[in-house]
Amino acid sequence: MVKTPRLLLIALLIMQKKMIEELFQRLRQANPHPTTELIYHSPFELLIAVILSAQATDKSVNKATAPLFKIANTPKKILKLGEAGLKQYIKTIGLYSTKAKNIIAFCKMLVEHYDSNLPNSFEELIKLPGIGQKTANVILNCAFGQPTIAVDTHVARVSHRIGLTQETTPKKIEKDLLKQIPTMWLTHAHHWLILHGRYVCKARKPECFKCAICHLCEYKSKNV
Numbered sequence: 001m002v003k004t005p006r007l008l009l010i011a012l013l014i015m016q017k018k019m020i021e022e023l024f025q026r027l028r029q030a031n032p033h034p035t036t037e038l039i040y041h042s043p044f045e046l047l048i049a050v051i052l053s054a055q056a057t058d059k060s061v062n063k064a065t066a067p068l069f070k071i072a073n074t075p076k077k078i079l080k081l082g083e084a085g086l087k088q089y090i091k092t093i094g095l096y097s098t099k100a101k102n103i104i105a106f107c108k109m110l111v112e113h114y115d116s117n118l119p120n121s122f123e124e125l126i127k128l129p130g131i132g133q134k135t136a137n138v139i140l141n142c143a144f145g146q147p148t149i150a151v152d153t154h155v156a157r158v159s160h161r162i163g164l165t166q167e168t169t170p171k172k173i174e175k176d177l178l179k180q181i182p183t184m185w186l187t188h189a190h191h192w193l194i195l196h197g198r199y200v201c202k203a204r205k206p207e208c209f210k211c212a213i214c215h216l217c218e219y220k221s222k223n224v
Contacts, residue, residue, distance in 0.1 A: 076107075150174075159177060
């Protein structure tokens with residue numbers, strides 16, 4: 001097995017670092033203020049919206065949460081509404097029965113153990129029913145401004161295409177991204193990658209003609 005010379009390896013790492021820097025500079029130029037498209041006014045509302053967004057569009061979630069949040073936007077108010085009452089507001093969302101059950105369960109836990117306040121640590125968030133790694137990272141990033149990466153299908157696809165990772169599981173992809181992306185970009189990297197994947201670097205027909213980072217993309221170079 002031929003080993004890569006140390007100087008060549010260092011050169012490759014420097015090139016990769018410069019590429020990542022340019023990549024996020026260009027994403028920032030294209031979208032200076034990226035944010036989630038879910039509509040919310042508190043960390044708790046965001047948590048509800050993120051739970052509902054699994055296998056659903058942000059647009060459909062916003063349509064459901066607009067009337068819901070007018071009458072129930074705290075853990076106590078959701079509990080007062082009850083599981084059956086909650087279902088009436090979210091029945092247009094996929095898997096609404098399971099989601100309603102989880103929402104009621106974590107609202108009860110928030111009231112009983114957290115004085116109705118949403119915890120701001122990963123370890124505490126994933127203790128809540130129905131809250132996994134991705135959801136916890138979205139909350140930490142969007143609600144509390146922490147430099148986390150939530151890996152969904154868009155983040156995974158874009159990261160693969162531009163060569164930021166070759167991993168296939170969300171946890172390993174997240175580990176690669178946190179290792180490679182400089183801290184200064186991490187607050188918004190999650191949204192840049194999601195929005196780029198949603199509107200430009202689409203799964204079936206990526207719109208490379210309007211891509212701000214196409215010249216840095218391994219996928220584009222292999223498919224021209």
